[in-house]
Amino acid sequence: MNGRDNGHANGHANGTDSSIDVVIIGAGISGINAAYRLQTECPNYSYTILEARDDLGGTWDLFRYPGIRSDSDLYTFGFRFNPWTPKNPIAEGHMIKGYMRETAEKFGIDKHMRFRHRLISADWFSTENLWTLNIENDSHTKIVKARFILFGSGYYNYKEPLEAKIPGLENFQGQVIHPQFWPEDLDYKKKKILIIGSGATAITLLPNLAAQAERVTMIQRSPTYVFSLPNNGNTLLLWWLVPFSWLLPKTLFKSIQRMAWLLAARFLFLFCRSFPSLSRWILKLRAKRQLPSHIPHDPHFKPRYGPWEQRLCVSPDGDFYKSLRSGKADVRTDTIKTVTKKGITINSGETLDADIIITATGLKLQIAGGAVLSVDGKKIDIGSKYMWNGIMIQDLPNAAFFIGYTNASWTLGADATAQFVTRLLNSFESRKLIAATPRMNSQYAGEVQNRPLLNLSSTYINVADRVLPMAADRGPWQARDHYRKDIKFSLYGKIDDQMEYVHGSDLHVQPKIA
Secondary structure, eight states: OOTTOOSOGGGOOSSBOOOEEEEEEOOSHHHHHHHHHHHHHOTTSOEEEEESSSSSOTHHHHOOSTTOBOSSOHHHHSBTTBOOOSSOSSOBHHHHHHHHHHHHHHTTGGGGEEESEEEEEEEEETTTTEEEEEEEETTEEEEEEEEEEEEOSOSBOSSOOOOOOOTTGGGOOSEEEOGGGOOTTOOOTTOEEEEEOOSHHHHHHHHHHHTTSSEEEEEESSOOOEEEEOSOHHHHHOTTTGGGGGGSOHHHHHHHHHHHHHHHHHHHHHHHHHOHHHHHHHHHHHHHHHSOTTSOHHHHTOOSSOTTSSOOEEEETTHHHHHHHHTSEEEEESOEEEEOSSEEEETTSOEEEOSEEEEOOOOOBOSGGGOEEEETTEEOOGGGSBEETTTEETTOTTEEEOOOOSSSOHHHHHHHHHHHHHHHHHHHHHHTEEEEEEOOOTTTTTTOOEEOSSOOOOHHHHTTTTTSOBEESSGGGBOOOOHHHHHHHHHHSOSSTTEEEEEOSOTTSOOOOO
16 A cells, blocks of 8 residues: 555455554654654554544644744754754754655655544453544544554644634734644735734744735734754754764764754753753843844843743744844734734734734644543543653553653654553563553552643643643653653663553454454
8 A cells, every 4th residue: 555545454444444453643753753663663563554634744734834844953853763864953844744754655654654544532442452443534434443552643733723812803804814724825925914922933934924025023922032043953063073074974973963952952951941040141142132223122032931931932044033134024012902904903002004914822732633532431531640651641551642842852752652662562572461551559649749741831831731631740650851861761661660451362363353
């Protein structure tokens, strides 16, 4: 089957597929990475990737707004087994998607993908020690049986953005657009554009729209830190090694490059959190040097929070500041009084005219792609459960979730999870196990203190408090910290700590399908 084959796994066409050892939900970067780890470390296990959309890419297929790009460097965001080779560490979405496609085809992962297969619900039956997955495929329902599920479906809702309360938005007679649903035919040349928001999406949109628009103004309730980064991975960190790179094997140079970026990102985070006042001063100095004289640092670039309490917004080669200096882009720091027929009135009394309003107000978080999960017919309330080592969810058997980092590349955390899962599955065979379920010991229940799963104060994370699973202050229920610690656990950590197992005979005996 080719990468776009929409048929049934293992060739069955009766609405019920044969049993599959591992089902991966999502053909994004986490799913592709997991597939490589599975076929490399667990070659005896069958697997398939179910993707709700009609192509691979996940985030990088969904978002189509001008300039969509990573906010992490591709040397660590990319696959360790197939390193990113271009010199630019910050890449646009089409480049990332092309890289993912090339990786999937190179390693034969695309042959395991089933597109337009949306997971509606998954129910674990203890009598079979199997998952029963209800899949929607082109308006038809299919049943897939699986021993283990890997949820690589991301952490936000692809269908609904975060709802923003913008007074009078219904009055506007121009176009209102959310970046998550960018119209392919949008003509914004010579138009006046207002962007509501100050996060990574707004910081990306402003310079890219200003290149063709008449004027672009970003309206922010509160500012964020915008960190300019030279978009050349070699000159920034490896200038000392580049002249001698031709002497090194390519794989070795790429490993050094990846490690350099990993350590640099970790150092920046720890420095900002350990020395907030000094970090704030340095970021202020860098911003003031790049701002035009008519845009003051205070209040437009003086956040109320400390550095890395929310993600730093990356501006490759300072493109955001360049657009402000060009005179075609501007910023207002205020709250919105009302939206009028022709623009927005802010509480200072100023009215800004617009042809287009863009609501870059954040993402609506969800887990498991919105699928309903149950155990023996009882629905699991994920928001009331704790996460075990940032990988599995309390009381949910044979399921792992890819949760990356807020302060480093997402793929690092996804790979740590994938490597743990392959270790767990191999232990299933060696120990004759068929199921593993995280269970909180009675000594912990009622005593643990809740901690946030994602350690940022961003609005879209705070409003999703009851959607994501919880973390605790102790034991295997603590939130993930950093990659070096987590990969060490994945490879060598205690696999039995507060984990309940079901023993069986041969994992690969095919069960009867109902």
